[in-house]
Amino acid sequence: MSDTANNTSSSQPLGRAPIAQVSTFSAFKATLKRDLLIALKRRNDLLNPLMFFLIVVSLFPLGVSSDPQELTRIAAGAVWVSALLASMLSLDNLFRADYEDGSLEQLLLSPQPLYFMVLAKNISHWLISGLPVVLLSPLLAYMLYLPADAYWTLVLTLLLGTPVLSLFGAIGVALTVGLGSRGLILAVIVLPLTVPVLIIGAKAVADASLGVPIGMHYALLGALLALSLSLAPLASAAALKISVN
Amino acid sequence: MWQWFFRLGSPKWFYEMSGKWLPWLLVLMTVLMSVGIFWALLFVPQDYQQGDTIRIMYVHVPVASISLACFPLMAVAGVITLVWKMKLADMVAKCAAPIGAWFTAVALATGAIWGQPIWGTWWAWDARLTSMLIQFFLLIGVIALRSAIESPDAAAKACALLAIVGAINVPIIKYSVEWWNTLHQPASDFSMDENSAFGPEIWVPLVIMIFAVYLFFVISLILSTRNEILQRERRSQWVMDIVANEKV
Numbered sequence: 001m002s003d004t005a006n007n008t009s010s011s012q013p014l015g016r017a018p019i020a021q022v023s024t025f026s027a028f029k030a031t032l033k034r035d036l037l038i039a040l041k042r043r044n045d046l047l048n049p050l051m052f053f054l055i056v057v058s059l060f061p062l063g064v065s066s067d068p069q070e071l072t073r074i075a076a077g078a079v080w081v082s083a084l085l086a087s088m089l090s091l092d093n094l095f096r097a098d099y100e101d102g103s104l105e106q107l108l109l110s111p112q113p114l115y116f117m118v119l120a121k122n123i124s125h126w127l128i129s130g131l132p133v134v135l136l137s138p139l140l141a142y143m144l145y146l147p148a149d150a151y152w153t154l155v156l157t158l159l160l161g162t163p164v165l166s167l168f169g170a171i172g173v174a175l176t177v178g179l180g181s182r183g184l185i186l187a188v189i190v191l192p193l194t195v196p197v198l199i200i201g202a203k204a205v206a207d208a209s210l211g212v213p214i215g216m217h218y219a220l221l222g223a224l225l226a227l228s229l230s231l232a233p234l235a236s237a238a239a240l241k242i243s244v245n
Numbered sequence: 246m247w248q249w250f251f252r253l254g255s256p257k258w259f260y261e262m263s264g265k266w267l268p269w270l271l272v273l274m275t276v277l278m279s280v281g282i283f284w285a286l287l288f289v290p291q292d293y294q295q296g297d298t299i300r301i302m303y304v305h306v307p308v309a310s311i312s313l314a315c316f317p318l319m320a321v322a323g324v325i326t327l328v329w330k331m332k333l334a335d336m337v338a339k340c341a342a343p344i345g346a347w348f349t350a351v352a353l354a355t356g357a358i359w360g361q362p363i364w365g366t367w368w369a370w371d372a373r374l375t376s377m378l379i380q381f382f383l384l385i386g387v388i389a390l391r392s393a394i395e396s397p398d399a400a401a402k403a404c405a406l407l408a409i410v411g412a413i414n415v416p417i418i419k420y421s422v423e424w425w426n427t428l429h430q431p432a433s434d435f436s437m438d439e440n441s442a443f444g445p446e447i448w449v450p451l452v453i454m455i456f457a458v459y460l461f462f463v464i465s466l467i468l469s470t471r472n473e474i475l476q477r478e479r480r481s482q483w484v485m486d487i488v489a490n491e492k493v
Contacts, residue, residue, distance in 0.1 A: 171410055175403045179393050188389050189407065192382040193414050196421035203425055220424075224417070235410050238327075242402040 027112040028120045035124035038097070049090040049129045050136055056082040057140040068145045075144035076205035079154060080161075082140070083133050084198055087162055088187055090129035091169040094121065095177045095240065104177075108244055114237035122163075122170050122233060130162040146209060153208035160221040161201040167232035168193045174239035197224060254331035256474045257483050263467045270464050277457035284450040301359040303451055307458035309352035309377070315345030316380065319387070320412030323405030333470075335401035336477065338408060339391060340469035344462065346384040353377055372426035376419045383411045397477070 022030075039045055060078040061071060071078075098104040098121075107117050137158055138151050146154065172190035176182040204217035252258050285303035292299035319341050325334035356374060357367045368374065387407050394400035478484045 171406075175390060175407060176393070178399075182393070185386075185389050185393050188382070189386040192379050192386060192418075193410070195379050196414075196417050199421045199425040220421075231413070235406060239403065239406050242399055242406065245399065 024112055024116055028116045031117050031120035032124050035121055039128040045093055049086045050132050052089055053082050053086040053133050072145045075146035077202045079137055079141055080202040086133050087165040091173050094125050094173045099177045105244055115233050118233040118236045122166055126163050126166045130166055134158040150205050150209035154205045157201040157204045160225050161197045164197045164224050164228045165194055167228040170236040171239055174236040178243045254333045256333050256478055259333055260474050274457055274460035277453055281450050281454035281457050298362050301355055303454045305355040307455040308348050311459055311462045312345055312348035312352050316412045316415050319408040323408040326401055326405040336470050336473040340466055340473055342384055342387045344465050349381040372423040376422045379418050
């Protein structure tokens with residue numbers, strides 16, 4: 001990748017200063033590092049999705065019933081739906097700060113392939129807002145009396161599924177980043193797209209707690225992850241170009 | 246070779262041509278629709294199990310099938326918008342979204358009316374109903390995005406992209422919902438399209454109705470696109486000429 005970038009810059013004597021020769025990988029790393037640093041300095045952004053996740057999960061016993069049997073039945077779905085909502089809520093700060101301070105434009109202007117830059121932003125966003133939710137999920141599953149057999153499945157399906165949610169969500173964020181009020185419209189656009197992940201993830205956890213084999217569920221989630229890893233950043237990149245233009 | 250394609254993309258050409266086609270399409274649709282409706286409502290024999298309820302099928306099946314075509318249509322228009330920057334494709338996509346949403350809603354509503362006497366419930370989380378509902382949500386999303394973005398150019402591109410993403414997702418959603426549902430409950434004979442069991446006196450009016458409803462969709466789309474053309478091209482000379490002539 002870096003070779004082609006060099007070739008084009010040297011073959012076009014436009015009289016500009018030569019573009020700094022940065023390999024795609026180091027640009028990827030730099031973007032990732034920058035985003036992680038920014039996020040780590042804003043502790044609230046780190047905590048809010050977790051708190052939201054915790055609050056939504058604890059609404060289910062209050063709204064449905066405190067009966068352990070009843071809760072056991074809905075635990076898988078409740079945790080998954082809450083994780084979905086938490087990831088939706090945290091999406092808003094994926095591109096917004098960068099859009100507002102203009103660094104997103106610099107990213108779009110950079111000679112690096114946008115796919116990898118968007119991917120780096122996605123990964124750092126998931127590490128900040130997705131991974132903590134995954135790690136907290138067993139505790140919340142315990143609060144909802146999820147059978148112990150299903151804990152690993154819950155963590156693993158969330159580990160496979162929440163990146164897909166982030167990747168799909170990024171498309172929606174990229175499309176709406178320039179809009180004034182985007183909270184609701186983002187949810188309206190993105191939530192229907194996340195239906196397959198929710199179905200497969202929640203079903204896997206429910207099946208695991210019943211003792212049903214769930215190899216196929218993992219395979220389907222993995223397929224969704226592979227598909228969205230390869231295609232979603234392309235769509236997000238295209239959407240960013242449309243929005244920032 | 247591509248000339249016809251780009252000529253098709255000219256709003257003015259489309260406006261003139263569709264003006265010529267419209268009367269014929271309207272006549273054809275009226276004939277087909279009245280034949281189909283009367284045949285279906287008055288002359289089709291009652292189903293031995295469903296009685297007169299079977300007649301809902303003659304509205305439901307055509308409407309549902311055309312609403313399924315809406316997302317692919319918008320995605321194709323989206324590709325044309327993004328690749329060739331053809332304004333007409335975006336106008337069609339813009340007009341197709343609300344019409345498609347209405348058709349999806351009608352399909353859901355007629356399904357519910359049919360479901361009440363036959364299944365004993367207005368709503369079931371059946372695979373088809375669910376994926377139809379989610380398609381409705383996706384269309385609402387496209388419409389919401391369109392109305393949220395002020396610049397028409399950016400809205401066109403953004404909606405084109407969303408339609409393409411949605412169209413890739415529709416089959417995934419459909420299969421995941423089917424998979425979810427079949428594991429949830431044993432397969433039930435909820436499906437309506439067991440054409441093989443029906444004789445020609447049942448399916449011939451259905452085919453007529455399908456053509457009639459398709460035409461209805463096309464005509465609605467053309468009418469709505471013509472409006473959109475007039476509105477967007479209101480500053481161009483040919484639209485001013487039309488308006489000036491109509492006032493005389």
